[in-house]
Ligand SMILES: CCCCCCCC/C=C\CCCCCCCC(=O)NCC(=O)O
Ligand SMILES: [Zn+2]
């Protein structure tokens with residue numbers, strides 16, 4: 001009897017804690033409101049603009065590995081950009097631009113208020129190679145439109161952002177609109193192979209020019225997600241306010257070669273296969289509750305049912321079941337832990353020779369609550385086999401967390417711009433699960449945001465570096481208008497929105 005009473009009391013106390021915490025979160029201030037709409041605020045996706053994007057997708061500007069890319073195609077894509085946007089490249093006295101290291105591009109657009117610190121927009125002009133050609137619904141370098149979707153490598157990574165930024169800037173200049181705040185645009189040419197010859201050189205050049213600081217930076221990143229986070233209805237604009245680290249490991253096993261008719265009990269292939277299997281079967285622990293993902297879930301509260309609010313408002317209590325739920329999908333799993341991908345596996349010389357060497361590349365994307373050292377130590381313990389040599393090929397620690405509060409100007413400019421294009425969206429801070437060129441620019445600003453105005457539905461995250469990369473025609477129009485609104489909003493002294501989305505968007 002006594003025990004029963006004690007249990008009831010404990011449950012009551014927990015219930016009160018849950019209710020208090022839930023109420024507190026749901027009382028957060030509402031997000032930005034919408035405002036007046038005028039026609040000059042909207043850039044229609046006419047045939048000319050659509051065709052420019054399709055042509056951009058036609059360049060096979062592929063990066064395969066450091067120093068191994070289609071430089072001819074990348075250069076031609078640059079020439080196409082220069083020829084296609086006359087106000088940016090020829091007519092406007094406000095713009096200075098140059099090629100950097102022959103293949104990347106840097107622009108400066110002069111604003112008329114020198115007291116405002118400039119900002120930086122980034123994107124990259126290279127793409128990853130195409131695989132599984134026979135499974136594409138349209139040729140990957142065609143830019144073909146099928147059932148309302150534009151198909152092609154680069155439609156979401158990252159020619160959408162390159163062309164969207166250019167269209168928005170060209171429209172502004174051709175409409176004789178002069179920005180108040182200066183801005184830079186950087187288009188790196190080797191982001192897909194770590195950006196050492198592209199964005200890194202652009203950063204060096206900016207430093208040489210005496211640029212020490214920018215107000216904020218926006219590069220490719222997380223997206224507008226709909227139906228992807230279980231139980232959350234409507235669009236969620238996830239803005240990467242930090243970025244996962246990366247570590248590339250080379251695992252190798254060396255054993256004496258010999259005749260396959262007299263094999264040893266274990267081969268280098270078998271030993272290495274067991275090591276990578278152990279890594280796959282022992283994922284790094286969930287870091288849920290330790291960082292930005294907590295802010296993300298708390299910002300989602302307005303989109304949730306009462307029961308979900310209770311869970312999200314008390315992650316400390318529901319950490320384990322919530323981690324289990326999120327782990328089921330690769331896209332949500334990537335947000336809560338350091339992930340492990342065995343991406344290359346090589347061995348064997350001849351069918352009747354015992355292999356002298358087996359090698360594998362293991363690519364980790366490191367959660368911001370962990371360090372590279374912790375990840376390598378964990379792997380070593382999991383593999384637990386001294387015959388497997390573990391070498392770090394390269395690594396980068398996770399990025400610092402950018403401000404994402406009510407008074408963080410860059411974040412609010414992004415949030416306002418998103419809400420003007422997707423009025424029903426909730427804007428949430430998030431961890432960028434992939435990597436970007438921003439690591440070259442971290443010394444220029446603490447306000448670094450990784451966001452692509454790509455509207456994604458279930459099945460779409462797999463299109464990154466995958467099969468049937470595509471973007472809807474309507475979404476490409478939103479991309480252009482998102483960047484246009486962002487450029488206009490960055491001119492405001494305060495944070496209140498000035499434009500609203502076109503009704504057709
Ligand atoms: C609970 C939160 C759910 C989040 C779901 C995430 C859905 C995925 C959406 C966007 C992911 C963008 C990642 C793509 C990375 C693109 C950049 C890139 O390729 N960089 C190079 C590299 O990382 O190797
Ligand atoms: Zn990219």
Ligand SMILES: [Zn+2]
Nearest residue numbers: 128157192465
């Ligand atoms: Zn990519």
